[in-house]
Amino acid sequence: MSNVIDVSRPSPHVAKVWLNRPDVRNAFNDDVIAALTAAFTDLAQDDALRVVVLGAHGKAFCAGADLNWMKTMSGYSWDENRADAQRLADMLWTLDQCPVPVIGRIQGDCYAGGMGLAAICDVLVAVEGATFCLSEARLGLLPATISPYVARAMGVQASRRYMVTAERFSAVRAHELGMVHELATPDTLDAKVDDLVATLVANGPKASRECKRLVRDVGGVPITEALRSETARRIADIRASDEGREGLASFLGKRQPNWLP
Ligand SMILES: CC(C)(COP(=O)([O-])OP(=O)([O-])OC[C@H]1O[C@@H](n2cnc3c(N)ncnc32)[C@H](O)[C@@H]1OP(=O)([O-])[O-])[C@@H](O)C(=O)NCCC(=O)NCCSC(=O)C[C@@](C)(O)CC(=O)[O-]
Structure with missing residues (x-):
């Protein structure tokens, strides 16, 4: 097999x-x-x-x-x-x-x-x-x-x-x-x-996984108040993560990101 x-x-x-x-x-x-x-x-x-x-x-x-x-x-x-x-x-x-x-x-x-x-x-x-x-x-x-x-x-x-x-x-x-x-x-x-x-592979690994999940979860779903707060929660989660901080720091520092494992 x-x-x-x-x-x-x-x-x-x-x-x-x-x-x-x-x-x-x-x-x-x-x-x-x-x-x-x-x-x-x-x-x-x-x-x-x-x-x-x-x-x-x-x-x-x-x-x-x-x-x-x-x-x-x-x-x-x-x-x-x-x-x-x-x-x-x-x-x-x-x-x-x-x-x-x-x-x-x-x-x-x-x-x-x-x-x-x-x-x-x-x-x-x-x-x-x-x-x-x-x-x-x-x-x-x-x-x-x-x-x-x-x-x-x-x-x-x-x-x-x-x-x-x-x-x-x-x-x-x-x-x-x-x-x-x-x-x-x-x-x-x-x-x-x-x-x-x-x-x-060059994208933030966590962000890449979360983007995929986001589209799967919200694609075609009616835009309701509950959805508005759920999408805000998801971006807040990733902004507060090490990866989100590294992504912003690398852009502002004009350097390549160093994604954590
Ligand atoms: C794909 C082309 C256009 C290539 O066309 P081609 O390159 O000219 O190849 P071929 O037609 O000469 O086929 C080469 C060999 O592959 C075999 N073969 C080929 N297809 C199959 C198959 N499905 N199952 C078993 N054998 C297959 C075919 O029988 C033949 O075997 P040989 O004569 O050399 O021993 C052509 O082969 C063809 O039309 N195949 C049939 C495609 C088809 O109609 N499939 C329907 C599958 S039903 C299905 O997927 C149901 C599902 C999953 O959607 C249900 C659901 O969603 O719940």
Whole structure:
């Protein structure tokens, strides 16, 4: 099971998690779901970590759920199907809760559940030639567990269209919709991802984690008095922290910040 994904640590601050079933276009089955869940659960405990890059081997990023695995599931009882779907929902949740920013490196096609993986990323870089598709309806299935993440990443209205039509669309269109943040060519993809990694590693580590949590907690939430006081509390917390003091002192002192571990 272990080699269905590759996890590497080029530095204590950076983790790379690569899907590794290129022969089936990185479709995920039970082994992948278990491996990704375990990897992100471990990474979440690592206080030195500042950024994760989620990528894939081979020509496609991810073809979604493994259809052979799903075919097996169709012989299951409703309860067994429910338990399988719950494991998938739990995996997406675990990835979404990753405490540090996740950069998605989309080097090829991104279909169905693969769009769910892309949608949990905080920053998405894709090659222009990659195709995106919420193909589930074509197969008589639903993009159910991925739907909240996809709707958050590309908006409800675009999700409506692409979920009901199951049409393919380009990375350029995904960029227009705001889901993809940067377009690349196969030659420039890694340099763009490396630049983003360097940008994220240079930021205040606590601030970076808190920014991610802040957007997740307040994005789309109605602006109420309670929210006004909660957001004020969060900035006060970080201003009063060693990191907040160091960030301001380094700016005012015209020097590089020395982030504490
Ligand atoms: C991705 C492209 C465009 C690449 O297109 P391509 O590069 O031309 O590759 P291909 O179509 O020739 O496929 C290469 C090999 O990968 C296999 N393969 C490919 N995909 C899968 C798959 N999903 N499951 C199992 N095997 C897969 C495929 O069967 C073939 O095997 P071979 O013939 O060489 O033995 C194409 O392969 C394709 O259209 N794949 C199907 C994508 C799809 O419709 N996935 C739906 C998954 S359902 C899902 O994800 C449900 C979920 C999770 O969203 C539910 C929820 O949210 O609750």
